[in-house]
Amino acid sequence: MKVLLVDDERLVLERVRGMLDGPGHGYEIAATATNGRSALRLCEELRPSIVIADIRMPVMDGLALIRAAAERELGSVFVIMSAFEDFDCARQAIGLGNVAGYLVKHEMDRSRLLDAMRKAADAWRTEEKRRRTERTGLLKRAFVDGETAALAEGEFRPPYAVALAQEDMPFVPSASPVWGEAGLPASVWPEDADEPDADDPHWTKVGEFVLRPAQLVSVYAQKNNRPVSSRESFRRLAFDLQSRLNGRLNRSVSLFYSFVERDFASLPGALQRVEAAARHAVFCGRGALLCADDLPLAIADPTSRLASRALRPVHPGLAAEAIRQLDAERFESVFNRLFETIVRPIWDLPLLYETVHAVTSAGSELLAARGMAALEPLDPRRFEPVYDIGELRERLRSWIGDIRSSASDRPHLSGKLLKAVRYMQDHFHEDINIEDVAYSLGISASYLHQLFKREMNRTFLDYLTELRIERAKRILDSEDAKMTDVCARVGYRSPQHFSQVFRKVTGLSPHQYRDGAGVR
Structure with a gap:
């Protein structure tokens, strides 16, 4: 002290x-x-x-x-x-x-x-505990509502640094990942000890607050109005903060930071930059420690994404078409050009999501057309979790290669059964049964039952359950929807029945699955 x-x-x-x-x-x-x-x-x-x-x-x-x-x-x-x-x-x-x-x-x-x-x-x-609590409230209001005057009149002066620490999470094909409830602690230093950053010669902590369950925002001010050229000193401080969080969580944490050279009114913009960097974590990999000001994010130039989109040399739909036609050479060419466009001149996260969706959808259709079970290649409960865009690229390429090999060894479904499968994919969320599907095809329910057993070696109910549970898992992976909503959206009337079926298929309850049980 x-x-x-x-x-x-x-x-x-x-x-x-x-x-x-x-x-x-x-x-x-x-x-x-x-x-x-x-x-x-x-x-x-x-x-x-x-x-x-x-x-x-x-x-x-x-x-x-x-x-x-x-x-x-x-x-x-x-x-x-x-x-x-x-x-x-x-x-x-x-x-x-x-x-x-x-x-x-x-x-x-x-x-x-x-x-x-x-x-x-x-x-x-x-008194320090009281000040921290007060600062936390002021910081939240400054970032969320723009109420920066109270902070600007206080003891801290610019320049500032904003750091966002984020628990590393596997990539999921959704723009809205669901964060676990454990997440980062509300404070990175013990209640009964001095603030760890207090002895840093260049920076002093203004305060910090939890932005989301797995995201912690810390705000720093430079001491003695030192020149902004001391940014390297902040990187050392950020490295220490990241190391403490890694130790306390016993998990990997990435940290993104941004600098503000003017006043507190500029802090919301800095938060916007570090949030954007955190959303692009898959471009950085695990344990990243990066200045968001230096990253190729569209937020730095709002026109860059529009210009990039207008000049795209290739569209994800072309990759999907090549998959459906089993054209390996064309798929490889389109796939490579897509990922080159995704990473430069800016990190194009929407295009990455579009590409993942197009490739996985086309692959799943190819599997369904052969009566094969659909698999989500980025499901961290079934496969090694993916954190890096390079790993993601190779995972998709390998998955499509396996599908092509499997598809060439298995006959295409008959026209009637293929129509039945497509009908079920479009209507699985409704209260359908084998009679409904058979009627839509103009055949008997008993004949449709025979087609499922002969060509897919499973029953109508087996395949319908598979469709529903797979869709439920995608919702649980990517959304924070209530269980009653999930249940209704995948065709189950009773949450209890949905939970029983989900546990029978996966070995986990829906809540356990959402909370990450089974993730490697």
Whole structure:
């Protein structure tokens, strides 16, 4: 805990320093001063937790120092020293509110001093906890509602840095991933310890707040108006923050940061940049530590995505068409050009989602046309989770290659059964049965039953259940929908029945599946 010593007598400074030295006390003498004016400057620069100050000093006395520190909201707690005859001045100082102890110089010994320091430390921790809570509320309002005035008038000045730490999650083919409830802790430092970043020479923490269950936003201000060229120092601080989170969570965390050189009114824009970077985590891989200002994101140039889309050399639909026609050479060419477009000149996340959807849909259709069970190649419960765009690219290419090989070995479904399968894919969410499907085809239910057994080696109900459960898993993977909604959207009237069938097929309840049970 940082301590500042202030007295115009050098012997007193050395005496107090000697009493505080020693293992186990946890106090660091950050600096000394011989008058109140110098001490005030050091308080603004070093932000000590505790100041031990004499009352009678030249230039600026102890009372003026305490008042000035309180007016500037520097957060320091004072322990004052005086001669016995200065008790009235000491009583005035105690009445200012940021004084936790009073010591008479000629009576002071190590025991009395350490007791006063413990009380001051407790007072500082209590006040610091209150300030953190207040800052959290102000920061949330600043980012969400743009209410930055209260923060801008406080103790912190630009430039600023905004960091977003995000628990690494497997890629899912949805623009709205569902975050688990465990997520990042509300605070990265223990309640009973000093803030870990307090001793950083360049940056001080303004505050932090949980943006989503797995995303933590921290805001920093540079100390002493140091030049923005000290960004490398923030990267070191960000690395330490990332390392602490990795240790506390025992899981991988990525961290994205952005700089603001003007005022608090620019902070929402910085948050927008780090959020955009976090959404593009698949382009970075696990454990990323990157400055969002340097990434090829469309948010930096709103016209770039429109221009990129207008100049696209290839469309995902061409890849889907090549898959359906089992044209391996054409698929490879289109697939490669798609991924080149996805990563440059900007990271085109919408195009990535379009490509994944087109490729997986075409592959699933090819499987269905051969009476084969549909598989989601990016399902982290069935396959190794994918975190990186390179891994994603190879996973899709390999999956399509396996489908082509399997499709060439299995006969195409008969026309009647293929029509039945397509009807079921379009209407599985409705209350359908084998009679409904057979009627739509103009055949008997018994004949359709025979077709399923002969060509797909399963019953109508087996295939319908497979369709419904696969769709339910996709919804649970990509949306935060209520279970009653999921149940209705996949064709089940009763949530209890849906849960029983889901558990029978997957071995997990729908809630367990959503919470990530079974993810490697």
